[in-house]
Amino acid sequence: MKILTAAQTREADAYTIQEEGISSAELMERAAKAFTGWFENKFQPGGEVHIFCGPGNNGGDGLAVARLLHERNYNVQPYLVGDISKASDDFETNLERLPQDLQTIHVEQEAAIPNLIGKGSCVIDALFGTGLNRPVTGLYAKVLEALNSSGVTVTSIDIPSGLYTDSQTPEDGAIVRAQYTVSFELPKLAFLLPQHEPFVGEWHVVSIGLSQQFISEVNTNYFCTKQEDVQRLLKLRKKFSHKGLYGHALLLCGGYGKMGAAVLAARACLRSGVGLLTVQVPQAGYPILQTAVPEAMTLTDRNRKHLSELPQDIQKYDVIGTGPGIGTERVTKTAIGQLLATSSHPTVIDADAINLIAASDKLKAQLYKKKLIFTPHPKEFERLVGKVKNDYDRLQHLREFCMEYGCYVVLKGSHTAVGTPEGKVYFNTTGNSGMATGGTGDVLTGIITALVGQQYTLEEACLLGVYVHGLAADLAFPSLGDIAMTASDVIDHLPKAFLHLTQLMP
Ligand SMILES: NC(=O)C1=CN([C@@H]2O[C@H](COP(=O)(O)OP(=O)(O)OC[C@H]3O[C@@H](n4cnc5c(N)ncnc54)[C@H](OP(=O)(O)O)[C@@H]3O)[C@@H](O)[C@H]2O)[C@@H](O)CC1
Numbered sequence: 001m002k003i004l005t006a007a008q009t010r011e012a013d014a015y016t017i018q019e020e021g022i023s024s025a026e027l028m029e030r031a032a033k034a035f036t037g038w039f040e041n042k043f044q045p046g047g048e049v050h051i052f053c054g055p056g057n058n059g060g061d062g063l064a065v066a067r068l069l070h071e072r073n074y075n076v077q078p079y080l081v082g083d084i085s086k087a088s089d090d091f092e093t094n095l096e097r098l099p100q101d102l103q104t105i106h107v108e109q110e111a112a113i114p115n116l117i118g119k120g121s122c123v124i125d126a127l128f129g130t131g132l133n134r135p136v137t138g139l140y141a142k143v144l145e146a147l148n149s150s151g152v153t154v155t156s157i158d159i160p161s162g163l164y165t166d167s168q169t170p171e172d173g174a175i176v177r178a179q180y181t182v183s184f185e186l187p188k189l190a191f192l193l194p195q196h197e198p199f200v201g202e203w204h205v206v207s208i209g210l211s212q213q214f215i216s217e218v219n220t221n222y223f224c225t226k227q228e229d230v231q232r233l234l235k236l237r238k239k240f241s242h243k244g245l246y247g248h249a250l251l252l253c254g255g256y257g258k259m260g261a262a263v264l265a266a267r268a269c270l271r272s273g274v275g276l277l278t279v280q281v282p283q284a285g286y287p288i289l290q291t292a293v294p295e296a297m298t299l300t301d302r303n304r305k306h307l308s309e310l311p312q313d314i315q316k317y318d319v320i321g322t323g324p325g326i327g328t329e330r331v332t333k334t335a336i337g338q339l340l341a342t343s344s345h346p347t348v349i350d351a352d353a354i355n356l357i358a359a360s361d362k363l364k365a366q367l368y369k370k371k372l373i374f375t376p377h378p379k380e381f382e383r384l385v386g387k388v389k390n391d392y393d394r395l396q397h398l399r400e401f402c403m404e405y406g407c408y409v410v411l412k413g414s415h416t417a418v419g420t421p422e423g424k425v426y427f428n429t430t431g432n433s434g435m436a437t438g439g440t441g442d443v444l445t446g447i448i449t450a451l452v453g454q455q456y457t458l459e460e461a462c463l464l465g466v467y468v469h470g471l472a473a474d475l476a477f478p479s480l481g482d483i484a485m486t487a488s489d490v491i492d493h494l495p496k497a498f499l500h501l502t503q504l505m506p
């Protein structure tokens, strides 16, 4: 699914209006109906619904929603905020369409801002949408601050007022803190960035029938991965198939005190369909691996505690995964250096392998144009690219790093972002806070390694791997919740996650 900028969204609106021969007010009516449908499912009629409308089409949406909710017996109070003498045409149209018995209140100065504290009412925020073109200050900021401190439940139409759609919001601008955001047709880039969680809350997308042709043709660097996207990628197994068809993976993982990382990566790799798996661990890990993961073949390093060498017959493997639990000893750095210098295998690079590379210009110089997938969390990513200023800056660095080295980066987070060598970014939409626990990253390394082994392209392996990893956690959630969830629970739910995807296939 594509993510459009504010300007592209405006173009999509205009294109749709022309293509279908409808008026912009009709499109607004669709948007208001779609929002109202969501709202009715969430909130019962009864309490007061205060709707704050700005001077543009977002305010027009708010007025149309006021009329529709009023018709459905909600106790609605619309407010017109600020100078509405230059309000948009569709705002005016919807103001005129309000029924006689629905009186608006005009908030023209601070003293007129209603006090909603303790009223238990709910608020619909329709002050500004994608047409916001400067930081929110003055009276509008006072209104947003009053809403933020009132403790009422705020639902934003399209985007929280004050938040920029696709670039960093200046620090001097007020932003509403919505509990819910109901957006039209496609999610906005701002929703996917962790720094905006306090403003966006739980976001939903409702369809308003924007032109699919426009959306399919428009160029963007940002995408959201949805279930139908990964289902298209999934390869079903053939009846006459054997383990040789699904790849032989090599995991170079584990170290003294961190052999669990190798066990987790190995178990996840096997649960993700790899044909054969060999794990090389330091000598101390041999009995652990053989006992915990009987399906894997185990090689031992000459070093007792740390990764220090590559297997002799490394050529025979189809894919390599490394990093989890390996530590940053000098001998390990040498081994990773050898791997980068000598191997042409597709390789998944995680954790301490990233840290070793980040700390060495010599290793970094070996990264160009290899088949590499990095899977850093934000701190490891900063070690690779330097300190970032904010989430947009991080995205920019992600794209530049991937384009410079011709590699993939799976930047882990609530919406894990997969960067590609073409400078595209795919945000994942599965997963939950139960995954914020040690070992889930090792699991992801195992999953992606297994998928590359099964001949998925690097891009497919990243997108599918990240999706199924989050889906497994989502399927674990109903019985385990997020507090008690562990990385092993995520592995245990991988079978259900793959089944879920395959059974839904057409
Ligand atoms: N197009 C369509 O058909 C559909 C559009 N839809 C809806 O329209 C929304 C976009 O509407 P929009 O483009 O009218 O912009 P919107 O966000 O309401 O704000 C613009 C107004 O705010 C003003 N203004 C801006 N910044 C300001 C500031 N900081 N402080 C103060 N004022 C500021 C600006 O004034 P000006 O810059 O001229 O001073 C202008 O008056 C979109 O999010 C969706 O909800 C849906 O109904 C689907 C169909």
Ligand SMILES: [K+]
Pocket (backbone or CB within 6 Å): 058, 125, 126, 127, 128, 129, 156, 157, 158, 159, 160, 161
């Ligand atoms: K809004």
